[in-house]
Amino acid sequence: MTIVRAAITQAMWTGDKESMLAKHEGYVRLAAAQGVQIICFQELFHGPYFGIVQDQKYYDYAEAIPGPITERFQKLAAEHHMVIILPLYEEDQPGVLYNTAAVIDADGSYLGKYRKNHIPQVDHFWEKFYFRPGNLGWPVFDTAVGKIGLTICYDRHFPEGWRVLGLGGAQIVFNPNASKPGLSNRLWELEQPAAAGANGYFVAVPNRVGAEKQEFGDSAVDFYGSSYFVDPLGNFVGAMGSTRSEEMLVRDLDLDLVRQTRNNWQFYRDRRPDIYDPIVTP
Secondary structure (H helix, E strand, O other), rough: OOOOEEEEEOOOOOOOOOHHHHHHHHHHHHHHHOOOOEEEEHHHHOOOOOOOOOOOOHHOEEEEOOOOEEEHHHHHHHHHHHHEEEEEEEEEEEEEEEEEEEEEEOOOEEEEEEEEEOEEOOOOOOOHOOOOOOOOOOOOOEOOOOEEEEEOOOHHHHHHHHHHHHHHHEEOOOOOOOEOOOOOOHHHHHHHHHHHHOOOOOOEEEEEEEHHHHHHHHHEEEEEOOOEEEEEOEEEEOOOOOOOOEEEEEEEEOOOOOOOOOHHHOOOOOOOHHHHHHHHOO
16 A cells, blocks of 8 residues: 555634744645655635735735745655645736746755636625636646645636646645635535546545634635545545634545555546546537
8 A cells, every 4th residue: 555644724813914824834744754755735824814805905925936935845844754745825927917826845845836827806805806717727746655736726616727737747735715604605525526536536625614803804705614635536534623612623645545545446547538628629
């Protein structure tokens, strides 16, 4: 068996960037003490989820990738021999901003980044005010623990991205989130297990938790946590996270299940890309 011990976190907004960074450094150290080999944080982990308002002051959370936060966690990754996935607000240049996740390997090297491809503009998710759509496609990163893919939050509603990551060889796909009660509740339970089962890989979905009232007052939304892992058959790996409290979920993932599942369900063999033109026709 090829076992990878993985962790995802769900955290509450502390009220300032530095304490959020320190909190997540603490999660890395806690994970290391439990033998974790790869960890992923929630969407835009270093700040509040500012998409519920449209305010230019939040542009100040953006920074270059690689940049100061990436470099800070590169040192931790090397110290603890852990792959770290950092969902950050990225400034490519002034006015060119992305919702991004950086991937740091277990030796501290920066492997690259994924930029969120699908950008919502719905009530309390005014993301087009803050982000350009991603332009890096669907990269798969060859890390010390295996081949890792990424989607971010709203991306999960689009099955095409999940399949492209599978075609790229992903064994684990992380989908960091900022999801709140409302339209998404039932989809939260369905979409990621379905994506894992349809594509034959593990999926891990960290979500924010709690209401960021100190930042947004009565406008704050109450993120529902419920982070979880699913295996290549779409089964939950352990229990879901809390709906109310901060938590770090640690799970052992047997990567041999990817090959076993794909041998049993030959979805990649039986694909018919010759008849899928309508999917990519505008």
